[in-house]
Amino acid sequence: MPHQATTKYIDVNGIRTAYRRLGQTGGTPLLLLQHFTGTMDNWDPAVLQPLAAQRPLILLDNAGVGSSHGETPDNVDDMTVHTIAFIEALDLKRIDVLGFSLGSFIAQQIAQRRPELLRKVILVGGCPPGQGAATFHKVIADIADKSGADVLLQLFFTPSKASQALGMEFVQRLSFRDERGPNPQQQVFTAQYLAIVGWCESVFDAAALHGIPHPVLVVQGSNDTMFPTPQSVRLFESLPNAQLSLYPDSGHASLFQHPALFTEQANYFLTAQ
């Protein structure tokens, strides 16, 4: 199973950085950038497998997260710097990137600062800068007394019976992996929280988004509460070459609720001329 890929380490500016490679050996690699408090173990095998069948995948624990050493920065800028340094440390010349949630912020930043490193971009559960700080504070406050799977079910799926059932299937799929890295600690939570709030409170810069030249696939659930769905519509409207997909009865983790639909669309998008 591709999800069982071994964890490797590489020195990135003095930080021992954990990553995994899986899937095809030829073709443009797809780098996956993970969500708030997520590690490489939080990628759904039902998403990884169909993607890995058609292309090389690279999973990353950013600085301080999961199996990586170092401290998690409290801002998206420094996370972006580390991610770019990681891409260069692996000597990758041009890749595709899939950024989910916080990962989508980093993907937007790489696309603006180092456009030549990227071929195509997928933004899932995303948000442009300058949007949604109040919403984010509230949804995180609402999970203060929850833990484990309950957090994922509340933040990632809608309250509907169907969405919650698909959420449980997702949670069960995550437990398939034998060799797991450590879970993020309080420092990661606090630093990433500050980074997200900083992103949401920064200035919306339409010109910067309009300057992103890459083909972009924007994917979102119909009812995301974390980074509300209209923010993905705004991302789509602001990007000059974007395609938008909104999925039925789904929240922040639209890609994990609808893995077959998502990987069908993602593979087609990445393969199309």
Place this chain on the structure above:
Amino acid sequence: MPHQATTKYIDVNGIRTAYRRLGQTGGTPLLLLQHFTGTMDNWDPAVLQPLAAQRPLILLDNAGVGSSHGETPDNVDDMTVHTIAFIEALDLKRIDVLGFSLGSFIAQQIAQRRPELLRKVILVGGCPPGQGAATFHKVIADIADKSGADVLLQLFFTPSKASQALGMEFVQRLSFRDERGPNPQQQVFTAQYLAIVGWCESVFDAAALHGIPHPVLVVQGSNDTMFPTPQSVRLFESLPNAQLSLYPDSGHASLFQHPALFTEQANYFLTAQ
């Protein structure tokens, strides 16, 4: 070529009604309902062929349009009644429907009145009732001094060089068919114009849309001027089981500008469990 299917006729409530069947013989048939002033000849072969490769297709000239006899009604209700009678005259028990523009209005009406006749619904360049009358008046006034391909290029594509070039390719593909039906006359234009304005000026009924139980794929261009893109977002938000796809740098005829992407998504949607 599937676009060369022979025109057939069937009596529908005393009206000699023209249609064509093409594609696979097994599986759920997909009925295609055409846009304002369009006939069966206006379906893009680049859309028909990939769809026909996977399922039976049925093209229809509604009452008074193209090769069909009768008068074109000046309201969506009567168009819907005739379409339902056509489905029953062919003894079809359960079909899929693809409604484009005016055709999407009829598809919404069939889904509400005779839900048991439909399995899945695709709405392209659509609009819920009660939206967009002022916009429609204006865009039609703006083409008063244009004719032929110029009308299609202005109404269906964006002003960008890339979109106009893809529009020209579409216009050229339409001319591939040897045996063509008659073009719509002034009565069709006037009656369909009134029907569209009546639809746009009717009452938006969120509950009626929420009552449509079918899986629905809503497709639209990024910059439709005829039925502006936010109206498709509203359709998506109002339907309980819908998926939305918005395509890059495209106008009303998103499906003809991006035929490979559209047919990939439509075939996947229609085939998925």
